[in-house]
Amino acid sequence: MTTSINDLIVAAPDTSCDVELAKGPWEFDTFPGYGPGASENDVIPEPVVRPGQLPAEYQRMTDDELHARIRAAKDKLGSRLVILGHFYQRDEVIQYADFVGDSFQLANAALTKPDSDTIVFCGVHFMAETADILARPEQHVILPNLAAGCSMADMADEDSVEACWEDLMAVYGEEPDADGKQPVIPVTYMNSSAALKAFCGRHGGIVCTSSNAATVLEWAFERGQRVLFFPDQHLGRNTAKAMGIPLEQMPMWSPRKELGGNTVEELNDAKVILWHGFCSVHKRFSVAQIEKARAEFPGVKVIVHPESPMPVVDAADAAGSTDAIRKYVIASEPGDVIAIGTEVNMVNRLAAEFPDRTIFCLDPVVCPCSTMYRIHPGYLAWTLDGLVAGELRNEIVVPDDIATDAKVALERMLAALPK
Numbered sequence: 001m002t003t004s005i006n007d008l009i010v011a012a013p014d015t016s017c018d019v020e021l022a023k024g025p026w027e028f029d030t031f032p033g034y035g036p037g038a039s040e041n042d043v044i045p046e047p048v049v050r051p052g053q054l055p056a057e058y059q060r061m062t063d064d065e066l067h068a069r070i071r072a073a074k075d076k077l078g079s080r081l082v083i084l085g086h087f088y089q090r091d092e093v094i095q096y097a098d099f100v101g102d103s104f105q106l107a108n109a110a111l112t113k114p115d116s117d118t119i120v121f122c123g124v125h126f127m128a129e130t131a132d133i134l135a136r137p138e139q140h141v142i143l144p145n146l147a148a149g150c151s152m153a154d155m156a157d158e159d160s161v162e163a164c165w166e167d168l169m170a171v172y173g174e175e176p177d178a179d180g181k182q183p184v185i186p187v188t189y190m191n192s193s194a195a196l197k198a199f200c201g202r203h204g205g206i207v208c209t210s211s212n213a214a215t216v217l218e219w220a221f222e223r224g225q226r227v228l229f230f231p232d233q234h235l236g237r238n239t240a241k242a243m244g245i246p247l248e249q250m251p252m253w254s255p256r257k258e259l260g261g262n263t264v265e266e267l268n269d270a271k272v273i274l275w276h277g278f279c280s281v282h283k284r285f286s287v288a289q290i291e292k293a294r295a296e297f298p299g300v301k302v303i304v305h306p307e308s309p310m311p312v313v314d315a316a317d318a319a320g321s322t323d324a325i326r327k328y329v330i331a332s333e334p335g336d337v338i339a340i341g342t343e344v345n346m347v348n349r350l351a352a353e354f355p356d357r358t359i360f361c362l363d364p365v366v367c368p369c370s371t372m373y374r375i376h377p378g379y380l381a382w383t384l385d386g387l388v389a390g391e392l393r394n395e396i397v398v399p400d401d402i403a404t405d406a407k408v409a410l411e412r413m414l415a416a417l418p419k
């Protein structure tokens, strides 16, 4: 039997960043927080079970009963169903995934199953939106728990970005320079709402992933004098710094301050304007953790995700997307010691897959992505039972006008291959 994060939290509550996670998610996902608000333009069809309203029958089932229900529904649905699981998803759910990968790989994975009419996305809200945009028109996308949002994606809402854009246009004007370059190109990280991807599509911008961020910034600088990068300041800063852009030319945009907290001179000198957003999981990694790992394990190799703060990326041996981290481990040798700075579910799974290496999470405190964690087997069983009964529960539908513009920015991203 595998040990779940839940078991670890219960066994050692003083080493968990949030002991609330040991409860069923329905006990905490009614709190105001993340979720469908990540895209305020969502159309949520009725009937819908709001977060925290999972039918009592499913809340009461034992783990064995839930898993029996999931397996039975999967068998009945056969090739009509594709279950996608993000690298950060918990083991109790990931065992049912037909594909496991990062958000970009998963968005494409469903397209490789032509028989499927329903995609159940065991990730977070923006991933399900992206899958709906890229899916065939007849395919439906389901997010088992609508409270599974992304705290980073919610840090940049459409109104704040529109207001920022207006301010920037007032400073820069809207005309291109003598070389035909636009004053500013908007670049959004994949971890953002469909509405912001559409914003980028409408304004000559593009979506990036953590794999192709450098290629995307080059694409943007071929077309513009500077970049507005949202919502993750760390990915933007780490990528731009690696391209040789000085930190002084990367001002931060704080949405509640006038001109984002900058002067006109600072904005005129800017090359990359960074939105004040971050991932609550990756910002926990620190240089002190790396130093501790090196003291305890001389020769340890340290790899971190570029959503980590810049000093952490600078102190690590390598930085890369979830896919790059996986490839780094695959390329390592038996006996190697590897400290990884990314979400703990993915790290534990790599450790189990490569028992001849010592693999551990840089952060000694158990801190899973708490929003991804909201996809509990209870929600999965309830949505799959719905499909068997002919009901689409928690379908994610991106309205056509948003999907059309967002697809423009996503297709630009697809053409920008990682270096």
Ligand code: SF4
Residues within 6 Å of the ligand: 088, 124, 149, 150, 151, 152, 153, 191, 279, 280, 281, 282, 343, 369, 370, 371, 372
């Ligand atoms: S790990 Fe961070 S960026 Fe990724 S889904 Fe969770 S909160 Fe969002």
